[in-house]
Amino acid sequence: MPARSDAYLRYRPIESEAALDLLEKARLFGRRRLGEPVIPIRRVHLRRSVPIDDSAGLPRDFQLTEIADADRGVFAIYLSAEPDDANFAGQLAHEAFHLSNARLLDVYVEGLNCLLAEEFLREMGRDWERWRRHFEAGKEPLYGGAYLLLREVAAEAGREPLDRLLASAVGSPAGGGKMEIDIDRWLRTLPPPERARAIEAIERRYEPLDAIRKKVQPQAAFRRPRK
Numbered sequence: 176m177p178a179r180s181d182a183y184l185r186y187r188p189i190e191s192e193a194a195l196d197l198l199e200k201a202r203l204f205g206r207r208r209l210g211e212p213v214i215p216i217r218r219v220h221l222r223r224s225v226p227i228d229d230s231a232g233l234p235r236d237f238q239l240t241e242i243a244d245a246d247r248g249v250f251a252i253y254l255s256a257e258p259d260d261a262n263f264a265g266q267l268a269h270e271a272f273h274l275s276n277a278r279l280l281d282v283y284v285e286g287l288n289c290l291l292a293e294e295f296l297r298e299m300g301r302d303w304e305r306w307r308r309h310f311e312a313g314k315e316p317l318y319g320g321a322y323l324l325l326r327e328v329a330a331e332a333g334r335e336p337l338d339r340l341l342a343s344a345v346g347s348p349a350g351g352g353k354m355e356i357d358i359d360r361w362l363r364t365l366p367p368p369e370r371a372r373a374i375e376a377i378e379r380r381y382e383p384l385d386a387i388r389k390k391v392q393p394q395a396a397f398r399r400p401r402k
Contacts, residue, residue: 179244183251185233186222191258194221194267197299198252201271204295208338213276217248221267224253238266240273250274264299265306268292276341278354282388282397286321287340290329293322317391320384324377331372332365339364347396355396362400374400 189195198221206212220243226233236255243249252270256262272288273279289310296303310319329337343361347353358377362370381399388397 179246180241180251181243182241183220183222183243183253185226185228185231186253187225187227189221189223189254189258194258194263197264197267198271200299201268201295202274204268204298205272205275205291208291208294209272209275209341212274213278213344214242214245215248216250216274218250219274220249220251222251222253223257224255238270240270240277242277250277261302261305264296264301265292265303268295276344276354278352279341279344279356280347280353280395281355282317282321282384282395283325283340283356283358285318285395286323286325287337289318289322290325290334290337316387317384317395320380320387324380324384327376327380328373331376332369336361336365336369349394353396356398358398359401 198219202216202219224237224239225235237253238255239251239253241251241253243251252267252274254263254266254270256266269288269292272291273284276284289306293303293306296306309315310322313319325337340356340361343357343364344354345357345360347355362373365373377400381397385397385399388395
């Protein structure tokens with residue numbers, strides 16, 4: 176993962192005060208639940224994933240949290256939704272939680288960020304039901320599947336232990352600064368009964384979700400618990 180990127184300079188900035196305020200609230204929520212970010216954050220550039228120059232041939236309409244300069248603590252968040260779009264708050268919250276460790280590229284983390292986005296939006300008095308219906312209807316199957324998986328793990332093992340999931344991050348065999356979740360390390364932090372139920376919940380969904388991962392985001396990690 177490159178230590179520096181100026182890609183955000185080629186995308187349209189989001190300058191809405193309400194959007195920037197929501198970002199700060201999401202960052203505060205993330206620190207409260209997940210602890211301080213692995214890379215200290217000094218600035219976050221908020222961008223629409225729409226190129227300033229439409230003829231540049233750049234990708235568009237995606238969501239991403241990117242390390243722009245690790246040494247200086249500069250990040251960029253790209254969102255496909257505009258600030259007045261119904262999808263905006265959910266996209267922003269999800270991506271803001273990636274700031275806790277932007278080197279992680281992992282299915283478990285995507286599911287956790289969806290759970291956190293749900294809790295954050297509810298705390299802010301904003302709508303989550305449209306996202307729940309969206310995921311349960313099979314839309315965005317990787318993110319929806321990860322959300323449903325982590326929701327089931329929380330039901331079996333308790334919600335609070337999942338906030339310690341990022342403490343089980345390890346370097347990725349792929350190198351390049353990427354990290355992934357060592358799910359066995361996290362499972363060992365659970366008491367045996369909860370551990371067994373959490374493993375069962377993961378096993379119920381693992382194979383179909385991993386098949387989706389391989390198709391739509393093969394670069395993401397998704398470790399299966401050891402038997």
